[in-house]
Amino acid sequence: MPVYTPAEKPTMYFIGVTTTKSSIMKVFPRWMEHFGIDAQLKGIDFLPHSESSEYRKAVSFIKNDPLSLGALVTTHKLDCFRASKDLFEGIGPYAQLLQEASSISKRGTELWAHAKDPxxxxxxxxxxxxxxxxxxxxxxxxxxxxxxxxxxxxxxxxxxxxxxxxxxxxxxxxxxxxxxxxxxxxxxxxxxxxxxxxxxxxxxxxxxxxxxxxxxxxxxxxxxxxxxxxxxxxxxxxxxxxxxxxxxxxxxxxxxxxxxxxxxxxxxxxxxxxxxGWQYFIYGWTQVIAEVFHLDIPTTGPEFDVICDIALQATR
Ligand SMILES: NC(=O)c1ccc[n+]([C@@H]2O[C@H](COP(=O)([O-])OP(=O)(O)OC[C@H]3O[C@@H](n4cnc5c(N)ncnc54)[C@H](OP(=O)(O)O)[C@@H]3O)[C@@H](O)[C@H]2O)c1
Missing domain, CATH: 3.40.50.720 (NAD(P)-binding Rossmann-like Domain)
Structure with a gap:
């Protein structure tokens, strides 16, 4: 069961099943270096279809902890959203249509849910x-x-x-x-x-x-x-x-x-x-990172190629 302690530095979370096994654990620190951001990524592992209260606890913690800035949610994007929908001040149109959130982020004092897959x-x-x-x-x-x-x-x-x-x-x-x-x-x-x-x-x-x-x-x-x-x-x-x-x-x-x-x-x-699916992985993460850290990350062109190259080097 995850233990939630207030973040000591800006933190993004990865809410998944076996988060430590994902390449993002190696890629994220290199990307942060590249963007000049001092932030960390922490995994929160749940079994598929965990109790609603568990998802609510995770989202409430992120909402209330000032240095916890947001999360990318994979397998649990439907269950987590269903359990914590009322905690969001803003819900993007795809999140509304699909009733899921793969991106959790903050805009000022508001907590936002987005479905980024489309x-x-x-x-x-x-x-x-x-x-x-x-x-x-x-x-x-x-x-x-x-x-x-x-x-x-x-x-x-x-x-x-x-x-x-x-x-x-x-x-x-x-x-x-x-x-x-x-x-x-x-x-x-x-x-x-x-x-x-x-x-x-x-x-x-x-x-x-x-x-x-x-x-x-x-x-x-x-x-x-x-x-x-x-x-x-x-x-x-x-x-x-x-x-x-x-x-x-x-x-x-x-x-x-x-x-x-x-x-x-x-x-x-x-x-x-x-x-x-490598490129899909890169887009999946960069689009949520852009939302969480309020960055304008390109989706094509030389700067995007550098971002892809950093990811490749980090996983070799
Ligand atoms: N590279 C990336 O970043 C990235 C991004 C998104 C997704 N993905 C991957 O894409 C995969 C699918 O994701 P998802 O979220 O769509 O999963 P999902 O919601 O579990 O959907 C998988 C679907 O495939 C169906 N299926 C399974 N075996 C089949 C078969 N033999 N013939 C026809 N249909 C079959 C399942 O049917 P039932 O309804 O009968 O179970 C289910 O509806 C996952 O492995 C995920 O990791 C990768």
Whole structure:
């Protein structure tokens, strides 16, 4: 059970499950050096779906301790927000829509909640997709998994489609069980947009592969299931039929990453572009750090490249 003692210097918290194992523990001090900030990162570990009172205690402590400036929340972003919603003076629009908070920060005397994934997953997608790619192609997108990060990316694309044609022609979302698919469909139904979606129940890897085999050449396939890191295996069977000239994105950057290995085996034959979750990790953290320390951190360009390089060096 976490022990809360008043911070002796400016402190950001990482509310997760096994926080000491994350690369951020090595990266954060180097980034702070780079930004010229004397601050520390402290992990707060909870088991998934802990008691509401535990989450409330953590958020109340951050709210009331002057040198505790905020937090990044991963696995517990729904449970923690549900347990402590009334403690926030400000709630960002995505946090309101998704009823989750991955970013906790302070603005003067106010405590703020933000859901950053719909922004950070979009930044990570744009980082590797050629600009204007979808405008000129018939490419579709297959999102394997209908969890939080899959929903977040779909919201990014919904927003983008309101002002740009550079979005997939069609988005297929699969899940091994029905509940998350239904929830996703309900949220999408509230939001008018020109994007076309379909939702397919795929209890087995073979089912996911059958959907993938129908994609036009050049389509994007994303593993948003967590399989290969949070659980063993891959959402695809051996010899899965990746689309020719396709883009393959694994949301994670550490773990067995079997899905990524499957793509690598087909890389040459299918002429695939393969991307892992490292950039997503960088965007996830820099966007919350920007909120917590009131920094203007760029998302592209030379200064951003330096930030990425520091992270890489710190984890070597
Ligand atoms: N690099 C980064 O910084 C970054 C950022 C965000 C997320 N991620 C990673 O992305 C992964 C997903 O995150 P999340 O928050 O979206 O997790 P989540 O909410 O647990 O969602 C995972 C979803 O995948 C579904 N699923 C599992 N196996 C499947 C299969 N074989 N076929 C189809 N669907 C399947 C699950 O179905 P059920 O509903 O049946 O359980 C669940 O709906 C995690 O591993 C996370 O660490 C990485």
């Amino acid at each position: 922004i950070t997953s979009g930044l990570a997608l744009e980082y590797f997709m050629p600009e204007g790619y979808f405008t000129q192609s018939k490419a579709q997108m297959l999102l394997l998994g209908a969890g939080g990060s899959s929903l977040a990316l779909s919201l990014y694309l919904i927003n983008k489609s309101r002002e740009s044609l550079d979005v997939p022609k069609h988005i297929i979302i699969t899940n091994r069980s029905e509940q998350r698919l239904k929830e996703m469909q309900e949220i999408h139904a509230q939001l008018e947009c020109p994007l076309s979606f379909s939702y397919e129940l795929c209890p087995t890897p073979k089912d996911n592969d059958n959907v993938m085999a129908r994609l036009p050449a050049g389509s994007v396939v994303i593993n948003a299931t967590g399989l290969g890191k949070d659980g063993p295996g891959s959402p695809l069977p051996p010899n899965a039929r990746f689309p020719r000239d396709g883009f393959v994105w694994e949301f994670n950057y550490r773990g067995e990453l079997e899905f990524l290995q499957q793509a690598k085996a087909a890389e040459q034959e299918k002429h695939l572009t393969i991307v892992d």
